[in-house]
Amino acid sequence: MLQSMRDNLKGTAAIILAALFGFIVAITGIDFFTGASGGGSEEVASVNGEKISEVDVSRGVRNQQAQMMAQFGENLPAEALSEDTLRRPVIQQLIAQAVMRQAASESGMVMSKEELNKVIASLPAFQVDGQFSQAAFRNAAARQGMSPAAFQQYIEQSLVVQQYLEGIAGSGFVTAQEAKKFVELSMEERDFDYVVMEVAGLLGEISVTDAEIQQYYDENPAEFARPEMVAVKYIELKPETFAGAIDVSEEDIQAQYQQELKAFQASTQRRAAHIFLEGDADAEKVAEVQAKLAAGESFEALVTAYSDDFASKEMGGDLGFTGGDVFPPEFEEALAALSVNEVSGPVETADGTHFVKLTELTESKVPTLEERRAEIAEALKASRAEREFVTALERMTELAYNAEDLAEVAEELGVTVGTTGLFSSSGGEGITAEPKVVAAAFTPEVKEDRNTSDVIDLAEDHALVLQVTEHQPAGVFALAKVAEQISDKLKREKASAQLAEKAEALQAALAAGGDFALLAEEAGLTLETADKSRRTGFGERGEIVTAAFELSGDLPAVKALKVNSGNRVVLKLRDVRPGNLDAQPAEQRNALLRQLSVLDANNESAAMEKYLQDAADISIGN
C-alpha cells in the first residue's frame, strides 16, 4: 500500500526535484556536484570560494619539476626540485592564476569553439610530424590527470588569461619625451676638476685622549657589536689519522708481492685475428681453408675470401686484445697455445668454426719486489688505516653519545683532540669553515648544554664530533680590542676638521672666480681632472663623482665635501652634457625604447595582479 503512495508522489515530487536539480546545475555549473577539480581531495587554499586542492598542487609541483628539468637538466641540486621547496611558490602561483582566470572570465572573455580548436591544432605539443594528433592530445590530457573535455576547457581558460594579460602587457609604451629624459639623465656626462686634501699627513701630530676614546665607545655601541661566538674542541677522524701508527711487516709485503705476481701472469695480453665460418661446420669448407693455410696462403687473403665475421673481415680478421677472458674458453685455449703469427687448426665454439691467429703478444716485464715495495707498503697501510677508521668511527659514535668530555673518548680511541678559537655563526678557518660544523656547534644542546654534537660526516671518509668549550653571547667588543680603531677614527675626524677651514677657503676663492690650477699650486695640492664622467664609480672616486652629479647644472658650481676616509675634497664643475637620445645608433635607440616600455608594462601587470588579488577573497589552509 505504501508503494502506491510512493508511485503517486513520484510524479510530482520527481518533477520538482528535477527542476531544482536542473536549476542548481544551471547556476553553479556541474562542479557543484563533482567538486571543482580534485573531487574529494583536500582543500589547500580557496580563491573567492574556488577550491585549490591537493591534487592541483601536486600537479603544479610535477609540472614545475618537469619544466625545471627541461630547462636546467640534471645539474640542478635535488633540493631545488623537492616538493618542500616548490610547494609554497606553486600554491602562490595557483592562487594568482585562479585570480586571473576568474577576472578574465568575469570580464566576459571567452573563446569560441572554432578559435579554440584552431589554436589547439596549432600547438606543437599536440602534433605528430607537424599534424594535429588526437592521440597526442589525449595523452597530454592524461598526463595532467584530466579528461579530454576538461583539458580542453583548461586550455581555453589559459588562453583567455593570456589574452587578458596581453591586452595590457602588449600595449604599453613610452613617449619619445620620456625616453629622451631618461637618456639625458642616464647618459649625462660631467667635466670637473678637483683636489684632495689628505688627512694622512696630519695624523702623526694628532693625539687622542683615553677619555675621548671612552666617550666615543660609550656613545656608539652599535658600531662595536660582537656576534655570538663559540669555541670548540673536536675529534676528527680520517683514515690518515691512523696511517702513521701502522707498521707494515716484511712478510706482509712479501705476501702481497706474491699475490701480485700471480695476478700478473694473467695480465698477459694477446691480440687475436680469426677466419670465422658460421654455424655447423661445413666440413668441406673447413678442410679447404685448412689446406690453403697449410699451403702457405696469406691469412689475410683467406679472411677476405672466407670469413663470415663481417665486423672483423675488413680489418684482416682482427679482434683486438684479450687478457684471457674475452673470447669463449676453446678460443682462448687455442690462442694461448700459439706463438706469434702462428695460426691454429679449426677451433669449434658454439658460434661456429674459427681459425685463430695470434698477431701480437704483450707481456709486461715482471716487476721486482724492490720496485714494488714502496707502493705495496703504502697500499697496505692505506687499506688498514681505512679499516681502523671504520672501526674507530663506529666506536666514536657510540662513546661520544654518552661522553661527559671528548678527551675521554679521544683517549679511548687513541687519537688527539683538536681545538679552535672563537668563531661566529658565519664560520671561520680550518674545520670551522665547514657549514655543517658551524651549524652543529650552534645548536642549543651543544652550545648551551655543552653536550657533544652528533657525529658529523664531512665526507665519506672524514667525520668529526665536537664539544663547545667556550660560549660567548652576543655583546659589545671590549674597549681594549677596539681602542686603536676608535683612536684612528677620531684622529681622522680631528685632522679632517683641521682641513675644513682650508677647504672652505679654497671653495670661497673658487666661487669668487679664482683660477683652480693656480690656487691648487699655492696650496701645494695636485689638481685632478675628471672629464666625461658618468654617474658611476667606486671608493673615494665614486664618492667624488656622486658629489659632482649632485650639483645642479648651473655653471660654474663649486663644492667642498668630506669623504669617508676623512679627506676633504674641493671640486669645480666645468661642464654638464645631458645624454642625447638622437645621437644613439638607431638599433640602440630602439632597444632602449623597447626595454623601457617592457619595464613599464611589467609594472602595470604587477599592479593589476595585486589589484585583483586585493579584491579577491583568498584563504590559505596549510
Added chain:
Amino acid sequence: MADHLTEEEQIETLKRWWNENGRSVVFGVVLALAGYFGYQGWQKHERTQAETASNLYQQFTRGIESAGQGGESGDATRIAAELKQQFGDRIYASQAALTLAGQAAQANDLETAVRELQWVVDNGSEEVLKLVAKRRLASALAGRGELDQALALVQGDVPESFTALYAETRGDILARQGKVREARAAYQLALDKLLPAQANSAQLIELKIKGLGEGATDGAATDEESTESAKESE
C-alpha cells in the same frame, strides 16, 4: 504516519493535500522550469555574444600582428571601431583601444593615442583597465605638452596597488613643470609604495630623483655637513 490508514483514506488525504496545494505546486514547477530555461537561454545568448566579440578581437590582434611584420593591417582600426560600437561594454573593445593607443604612441602619433585612451577612460567596462588607461593617458598628454590636464589625471586617490605607478607619472609631470620639491615627494612616494614585483624600477626612480639636482637627493645631509665642519673649525 500512514501506516494505520486504509488505502482509500490515504488517497483521500493526498487528494485533499493536492486540492489545497496543487495550485502552488504547479506554479512553483512552472516558475522553476521557466527560470531554468530562461537562464539557459540567457546564458546561451550571452555566450554567443561573447564569442562573437572574441572572434572579432582575435581578427583584430591578427591584423595588428601582421601590420607589425610589415603586412596588411587587416583593417585593425575598422574592426576596433566595430568592437567599440557593437560591444562597447565588453572588455575586448577596451583592449583593442589600448592596443591601438600603444601602437600610435610608439609611432609618435600622440593624438591618436590620446583619443583611444580617452575612450577607455570614458567607456571602459573594467575598472582595472581604466586605471591603466588613465595613467597612460596622462603620460601621452604630457608628451604633447598638456601638462596641467595630464597632472589632473594622476592626482587624487587610487587603489594602493596603483599608487606607485601614479606617483611616478605624477613626479614626471611635476618635474617638467619645474616643481622640484613636489616632484621629489612624488618620486619618494613611488619608491615607498613600489610592489615587490616592481623592484626593478627602483633604480630608475632613484635616477629621476638625482636628476632633479642638488638638494633633491638628501639636501639635509649636505647642510648638516657644512654646519658640522663650521663647528669643528671653530
